[in-house]
Amino acid sequence: MKFDTVIIGGGLAGLTAGLRLQQKGKSVAIVSAGQNALHFSSGTFGVLNEGAEIPENHPYMKLNLEGYLAEVIPFFASAGVVLKGNPLKNSWRITPMGKRQEARFFMEDADPLEGKDTLIGKKALVVSFPGFLDFNTSFLAASLEKSGTAVRIELLALPEMDRLRENPSEMRSVNVARVMDRAWNKVVSEVKLLLKGEDVIVLPQVFGLKDSAIVSAIRESFDQKVLFVGTMPPSVPGMRTQMKLKQSFEAAGGTFLMGDEVLSAEISSERVVSVKTRNLGDHALEADAFILASGSYFSKGLSATTEEVFEPLFGLDVNFSEGRSSWYDADFYSAQPFNNFGVMTDEKFRALKEGKPVLNLYAAGSVLGGADALRLGCGAGVAILSGLAVADAIAPESK
Amino acid sequence: MKMQEYTLSAHNFEECMKCTVCTAYCPVVPANPHYPGPKQAGPDGERLRLKDPYFFDEMLKYCLNCKRCEVACPSGVNVADIIQSARIRYSKSKPKLRDRILASTDFMGTAARPFAPLVNAVTGLGITKSVLDATMAIDRHRTFPKYAGKSFEGWFKRNAAASQEQFKEKVAYFHGCYVNYNYPQLGKDLVALMNALGFGVELLDKEKCCGVAMIANGMYDGARKHAAHNEKVLGKAASSGRKILTTSTTCTFTMRDEYRELLDVDNSSYRDNLLIATKFIYEKVNSGEVKLVFRKDYKAKIAYHTPCHMEKLGWGVFSTGLLKMIPGAEFTILDSNCCGIAGTYGFKKENYAVSQEIGKPLFDQIARIAPEVVACDCETCKWQIEMSTGLPVKNPVSILAEALDLEATAKLNQHE
Ligand SMILES: Cc1cc2nc3c(=O)[nH]c(=O)nc-3n(C[C@H](O)[C@H](O)[C@H](O)COP(=O)(O)OP(=O)(O)OC[C@H]3O[C@@H](n4cnc5c(N)ncnc54)[C@H](O)[C@@H]3O)c2cc1C
Ligand code: SF4
Numbered sequence: 001m002k003f004d005t006v007i008i009g010g011g012l013a014g015l016t017a018g019l020r021l022q023q024k025g026k027s028v029a030i031v032s033a034g035q036n037a038l039h040f041s042s043g044t045f046g047v048l049n050e051g052a053e054i055p056e057n058h059p060y061m062k063l064n065l066e067g068y069l070a071e072v073i074p075f076f077a078s079a080g081v082v083l084k085g086n087p088l089k090n091s092w093r094i095t096p097m098g099k100r101q102e103a104r105f106f107m108e109d110a111d112p113l114e115g116k117d118t119l120i121g122k123k124a125l126v127v128s129f130p131g132f133l134d135f136n137t138s139f140l141a142a143s144l145e146k147s148g149t150a151v152r153i154e155l156l157a158l159p160e161m162d163r164l165r166e167n168p169s170e171m172r173s174v175n176v177a178r179v180m181d182r183a184w185n186k187v188v189s190e191v192k193l194l195l196k197g198e199d200v201i202v203l204p205q206v207f208g209l210k211d212s213a214i215v216s217a218i219r220e221s222f223d224q225k226v227l228f229v230g231t232m233p234p235s236v237p238g239m240r241t242q243m244k245l246k247q248s249f250e251a252a253g254g255t256f257l258m259g260d261e262v263l264s265a266e267i268s269s270e271r272v273v274s275v276k277t278r279n280l281g282d283h284a285l286e287a288d289a290f291i292l293a294s295g296s297y298f299s300k301g302l303s304a305t306t307e308e309v310f311e312p313l314f315g316l317d318v319n320f321s322e323g324r325s326s327w328y329d330a331d332f333y334s335a336q337p338f339n340n341f342g343v344m345t346d347e348k349f350r351a352l353k354e355g356k357p358v359l360n361l362y363a364a365g366s367v368l369g370g371a372d373a374l375r376l377g378c379g380a381g382v383a384i385l386s387g388l389a390v391a392d393a394i395a396p397e398s399k
Numbered sequence: 400m401k402m403q404e405y406t407l408s409a410h411n412f413e414e415c416m417k418c419t420v421c422t423a424y425c426p427v428v429p430a431n432p433h434y435p436g437p438k439q440a441g442p443d444g445e446r447l448r449l450k451d452p453y454f455f456d457e458m459l460k461y462c463l464n465c466k467r468c469e470v471a472c473p474s475g476v477n478v479a480d481i482i483q484s485a486r487i488r489y490s491k492s493k494p495k496l497r498d499r500i501l502a503s504t505d506f507m508g509t510a511a512r513p514f515a516p517l518v519n520a521v522t523g524l525g526i527t528k529s530v531l532d533a534t535m536a537i538d539r540h541r542t543f544p545k546y547a548g549k550s551f552e553g554w555f556k557r558n559a560a561a562s563q564e565q566f567k568e569k570v571a572y573f574h575g576c577y578v579n580y581n582y583p584q585l586g587k588d589l590v591a592l593m594n595a596l597g598f599g600v601e602l603l604d605k606e607k608c609c610g611v612a613m614i615a616n617g618m619y620d621g622a623r624k625h626a627a628h629n630e631k632v633l634g635k636a637a638s639s640g641r642k643i644l645t646t647s648t649t650c651t652f653t654m655r656d657e658y659r660e661l662l663d664v665d666n667s668s669y670r671d672n673l674l675i676a677t678k679f680i681y682e683k684v685n686s687g688e689v690k691l692v693f694r695k696d697y698k699a700k701i702a703y704h705t706p707c708h709m710e711k712l713g714w715g716v717f718s719t720g721l722l723k724m725i726p727g728a729e730f731t732i733l734d735s736n737c738c739g740i741a742g743t744y745g746f747k748k749e750n751y752a753v754s755q756e757i758g759k760p761l762f763d764q765i766a767r768i769a770p771e772v773v774a775c776d777c778e779t780c781k782w783q784i785e786m787s788t789g790l791p792v793k794n795p796v797s798i799l800a801e802a803l804d805l806e807a808t809a810k811l812n813q814h815e
C-alpha cells in the first residue's frame with residue numbers, strides 16, 4: 001500500500017502531524033501499537049515552565065516557536081477540540097492532589113487560573129460520588145483550605161450509578177463518564193439543592209467523554225463558577241481529545257491502523273523505502289516520507305539495556321551519555337538525565353543514523369532528544385509543535 | 400534485555416502496568432456490572448489464579464472475546480487471551496444443552512438443512528421462540544439465521560467444480576458453516592468474483608467448523624479436535640502453494656490466532672497462507688496483476704462496519720480499500736464499536752439486553768447516516784445489525800460482485 005506519508009505512532013505528535021498533512025491534501029497512514037500518553041493527560045498541555053531556559057539542543061530551537069504557538073488553538077479548533085489559555089503565557093491548574101501546576105493550553109474541562117495563588121473562591125462545594133475512589137476529595141479539600149478557600153464535600157448518590165457501584169474495581173473515570181452522558185443534568189439539579197451559599201463548585205473531570213458540549217452546558221447551568229479537576233487515569237479530557245483528533249484525521253481521508261505495530265523498515269541509499277507491520281505481514285507500507293512519533297520509554301519509542309539507550313525500530317542515534325551511573329540522579333526528585341535522552345535530528349527534524357540524516361525520515365514528539373518534559377514542562381508542547389513543524393517540512397506548500 | 404526474555408510469560412502477562420486503558424475500551428464493562436473488566440479478569444486476576452485456582456471467577460464467561468482490550472493496551476498485553484485461557488484452565492461449569500446446540504454450527508447445519516423450509520418456519524414461529532426462550536434460555540427476540548435448502552458444497556460440486564479446471568491459477572476457499580448452511584449466496588459471489596479476476600476456486604478436503612463457538616461455550620475438547628483436523632486440511636492446501644481465502648473474519652481469526660494462542664495447536668503449516676479474500680484481491684489490484692471494471696449503473700450508499708476481530712487482525716484497510724474503489728459508491732467507515740452479538744453470546748437470554756446495549760452506539764450511528772446497505776465481513780455482526788437496524792448487511796465480496804462488470808473484468812484478467 002502506498003501513501004504520501006506513513007507515521008509510526010498515533011499519540012499527540014503523530015495525530016497532529018497526520019491531521020496537518022491530511023489537511024494539506026496529502027494521503028497519510030498512521031500505525032499505532034496501542035493507546036498513548038494522552039490517556040494520562042491532566043487535561044492541559046504544557047509548553048515550558050515559567051523561567052525555564054530552553055537548552056541548546058531542545059527541539060524548540062529548530063522551529064519558529066512563537067509562530068507555531070499562535071497556530072495551536074485554531075489548529076485544534078479545526079479538529080473540534082476547544083483549547084483555552086494565552087499561547088504565550090502560562091496559567092495554573094489545580095491538580096488531583098489540590099496543588100497548583102502551570103500549563104499553557106487548557107482543554108474545555110480544565111480551568112486556567114491566572115496566578116499560582118489565585119483564589120478559586122471564598123467557599124467551595126466539592127462534589128463526588130460514593131465509591132468513586134479516583135477523585136480524592138479529602139486531599140483536594142485540604143489543599144484548597146490551605147490556600148484560603150473554605151470547603152464542603154458532598155457525595156452525590158445517583159441511582160444511575162448503582163450498577164457501576166456493584167463492581168468497585170471498574171468504577172473508573174471513563175465508566176462514570178459514560179453514565180454521565182445520560183445523567184449529567186440530574187447532577188446539575190441535585191447539586192443546586194446541595195448548595196449552601198458557595199460561590200464555586202468543584203467537579204471531577206468525568207463529563208463529556210465524546211463531546212465537550214456537556215461540559216459547557218454544565219457551566220452554563222450555574223450562576224456559580226464551576227471548576228473541573230482531574231481524576232486518576234484514564235483521563236476523560238485526554239481520551240476525548242485523542243478521539244476527536246483521530247476522527248478528524250479519518251474524516252479528512254487518513255488511514256489509522258489501530259493496534260498494529262511497525263516491526264521493520266527497509267532503508268536504501270539513505271531513504272526509508274517501506275515499513276512492515278505485525279498485522280500486514282509481507283504487505284509493506286510504502287511512502288515518500290516517514291515520521292517516527294513513537295513516544296518515549298513509556299510507549300517503547302525508546303528502550304534501554306544496562307549499556308545503552310536505543311531507538312528500537314531504525315537504530316537511530318540517541319544522545320545518551322557514557323556510563324549508566326550518569327543517566328540518573330539518586331535523588332528521585334532531581335532532574336533525571338535519562339529524560340533528556342532521545343533521537344537526534346538535523347535542523348529539519350530529519351533523524352540521524354550514524355551521524356547522517358536519513359533523508360525522508362522525520363522524528364516528532366517525545367521520542368526526540370533534548371527535551372526533559374518532566375523538568376521543563378514541555379511534553380505536549382514538543383509533541384504538538386514538532387508535529388506541526390515536521391508536517392510543514394514534508395509539505396511546505398499550503399493547500 | 401536478556402533477562403527479560405527469560406521472565407516473559409504467556410500472553411505478555413507481566414507487561415501490564417495497571418493503567419486501566421483496557422477497561423476504558425471494554426464494551427461489556429459499561430453494560431454489565433457483573434463482569435469484572437479486562438484488567439481485573441485478565442492480568443490482575445491471573446496473579447491470584449497463579450497462586451491458587453480458587454480465585455477463578457466464573458463471571459469471566461461474560462467476556463465477548465472481542466479483543467478490543469488488546470488493541471487498546473499500550474503495553475502489548477494479550478488481555479483477552481489471558482481471560483480465555485483462564486476459562487480453559489479453571490472453569491468448572493459444564494456447557495448447558497443450549498450452549499452445546501448453539502455451538503454445534505456444523506452439526507446443526509447438517510441436521511437442519513434437508514428440512515430447511517420446515518426448520519425455518521418452526522424457528523421463526525412466535526410459539527417456538529417462546530418455547531426456546533423458556534426451555535433453552537435462547538432469547539425470544541432473536542431471529543434465527545435461516546437454513547438454506549441446498550448447501551454451498553452441494554451447489555459447488557454440481558455447478559462450479561468442473562468449470563474451475565480452466566483456470567491455471569487457483570485459490571482454496573474455506574467457506575465456513577455459515578456460507579455452507581445459511582447463506583450459500585456469499586460463496587457463489589466469491590466464486591463468480593474470483594473467476595472474473597482469473598482465479599479458479601477449490602474447496603478444501605473436508606473442512607470442519609473453525610470451532611469459535613465451541614471455544615466461547617467452553618467445549619474445548621471439541622474445539623481442539625476441529626483445530627487438529629483443520630490444521631491437516633489447511634496445511635495440505637498450503638503445502639501445494641495455495642492461498643486459502645475466507646469470507647468470515649471470525650473463522651479466519653480463530654484459525655490464524657486462537658488455535659495457536661488458546662488451543663496450543665501449531666498452525667505454522669498454513670498460517671501465512673490463510674487470508675481474508677479482500678486482502679488477497681486488494682493486493683492483486685494494488686500490484687497491477689488484476690484489473691477491475693466497474694458497472695456504470697451501480698450506485699449505492701454504503702457504510703462499513705469493522706468487526707471486532709477484523710479490528711484485531713488489522714485487515715479492515717483491505718475491505719475498505721476495495722469498497723472505496725467503487726465509483727458509484729457513497730462510502731463511510733463507521734466508528735469503531737462492537738455490535739454486541741459476539742457469536743452465540745447475544746443469543747443467550749441472560750445476555751440479550753447487554754448485547755443490545757453494547758451495540759447501541761453503532762445502531763444509532765447507522766440510523767444517522769441512513770445507508771442503503773451496511774458492509775461487513777462477519778456473519779454474526781450481519782444478524783445483529785440486520786435485526787437491530789432493519790437494513791441489509793452484505794459482505795464486501797458480495798458488494799464487489801454486484802458493482803463489477805464481471806464479464807468485462809474477466810476479459811482483462813485471463814492469466815497465462
Ligand atoms: C503518563 C504520562 C502523562 C503525561 N501527561 C502530560 C500532561 O498532562 N501534559 C503534558 O503536557 N504532557 C504530558 N505528558 C508528556 C507526553 O509525553 C506528551 O504530552 C505527549 O502526549 C507525547 O506524545 P507522543 O505522541 O510523542 O507520544 P505517545 O503519546 O507516547 O505516543 C506514541 C505512540 O507510538 C506508538 N508506537 C511506539 N512504537 C511503535 C511502533 N513500532 N509501531 C507502531 N506504533 C508505535 C505507541 O504505541 C504510542 O501509541 C505525559 C506523559 C506520560 C508518559
Ligand atoms: S491496558 Fe494493558 S497495561 Fe493497561 S491495565 Fe490493561 S492490560 Fe495492563
Ligand code: SF4
Nearest residue numbers: 425462463465466468
Ligand atoms: S475481549 Fe472484549 S469483552 Fe473481553 S475483556 Fe477484552 S474488551 Fe472486554
